Structure formats: structure tokens, C-alpha cells
Amino acid sequence: MAKNNSPHKTTARNHRQSRTKFTEDQLNILIKAFNQTPYPGDATKEKLALEINTEESRIQIWFQNRRARHQVQKRSKPEKHLEASQDQDHPEEKIHGRADRRCRTSYTSSQLHTLITAFTKNPYPGINSREQLAKEIGVPESRVQIWFQNRRSRFYVQKKGELDEPLEQK
Known part of the structure; x- marks a missing residue:
């Protein structure tokens, strides 16, 4: 039996569905x-x-x-x-322009505590975890998702800063 090493093999993984046309x-x-x-x-x-x-x-x-x-x-x-x-x-x-943006979400200290605890356990929560957290702290799931995105961004910026400090001190 001959092997097919062609780069154009059709597999379930690289098969694209046809474009969806919505009415x-x-x-x-x-x-x-x-x-x-x-x-x-x-x-x-x-x-x-x-x-x-x-x-x-x-x-x-x-x-x-x-x-x-x-x-x-x-x-x-x-x-x-x-x-x-x-x-x-x-x-x-x-x-929509800047004026149409959503107002900045303010979190209470108990909401932040819950979010930070969850972030410590898992910085990449799935939709079910985010929905559970949203229900628990009383904010929309979309706000929880944005909070996690922003927190991960800040976390990695801080990490990078810590790695750069020893180089600057020499």
C-alpha cells in the first residue's frame, strides 16, 4: 500500500466548510x-x-x-x-464613536477578591466558569471576560518588568 505524502491531503482537520450566506x-x-x-x-x-x-x-x-x-x-x-x-x-x-462606549465597570472589593481568587486558580477560565463567576458577583459574563483579558495583560507586563529589572541594575 502506497503512502500519500502529498501536502494537499484532505483531512478532517484542514477541511474548510463552505462560506455561509446569511439572508x-x-x-x-x-x-x-x-x-x-x-x-x-x-x-x-x-x-x-x-x-x-x-x-x-x-x-x-x-x-x-x-x-x-x-x-x-x-x-x-x-x-x-x-x-x-x-x-x-x-x-x-x-x-459607534467614543461617546457610544459602555461606561467603565467599577468592581466592589468583594467582587475583586472573587475575581482575583479565580484568576489565581485559572487565568484562562472557560465560558462555564466565567458565567458562574458572573452570576456569583452580579455582573454580565462579557465584563468578566474583559476583566480576565485585562488582568492577563497586566500580569504579563508585570512579569516582563520583573525579568528586565536585574538587567538594568548591572
Whole structure:
């Protein structure tokens, strides 16, 4: 039996699914959900999948792509370019400016204690852990996710600073 060492083998791991084309109604539902929360929980994704009659994995990918696209739009400077690309893709959407941002979330000392304890145990909690924490401290899961992202970032910046200190003292 001959071995197939071709780099173009089709395996389950590198097989890409065909692109999903959402109808205008489906897009309106997804956009509305995205505007409410760009990081939906499993229950929300399941509900959306049933509502628009598609696979939950497609919903997950749509949200990932949407978040990435919004990050790129926030970073790109030319306002005219943003408006032009937006009109082509989804004319019903509006790009939100700084004034439309969510207010900064303030945490009580007991909430912070709970979050820091959880971070010490696991800096990369899964969705179930984040939802449990959110319920426990009374904030949305999306805020818990952002807190962990920010905390990991600060943690690694501090670690890097500690590693650089001995070099500076010499």
C-alpha cells in the first residue's frame, strides 16, 4: 500500500466548510444580538442558531469575524473609508464613536477578591466558569471576560518588568 505524502491531503482537520450566506433577516437578527453583546454565551448562541435556522458553529464564527471586523474598523483612520466599506457591506449599521462606549465597570472589593481568587486558580477560565463567576458577583459574563483579558495583560507586563529589572541594575 502506497503512502500519500502529498501536502494537499484532505483531512478532517484542514477541511474548510463552505462560506455561509446569511439572508438579510438573519443578518438583522445577528447584528441586533451583536449590538447587545459581542461575546454571547452558549445559551444565546443556541437560541440564535434555532431562531435563524443554522448551526451554532456558524453563529460562533460569525461573531468572531464580526468582532475582528469591528476592531479593524476602530483602528483604521480614514473616516470616509469606513463609511464606504460599511455602506457596501451592511448599510443598516452605524459605526459607534467614543461617546457610544459602555461606561467603565467599577468592581466592589468583594467582587475583586472573587475575581482575583479565580484568576489565581485559572487565568484562562472557560465560558462555564466565567458565567458562574458572573452570576456569583452580579455582573454580565462579557465584563468578566474583559476583566480576565485585562488582568492577563497586566500580569504579563508585570512579569516582563520583573525579568528586565536585574538587567538594568548591572
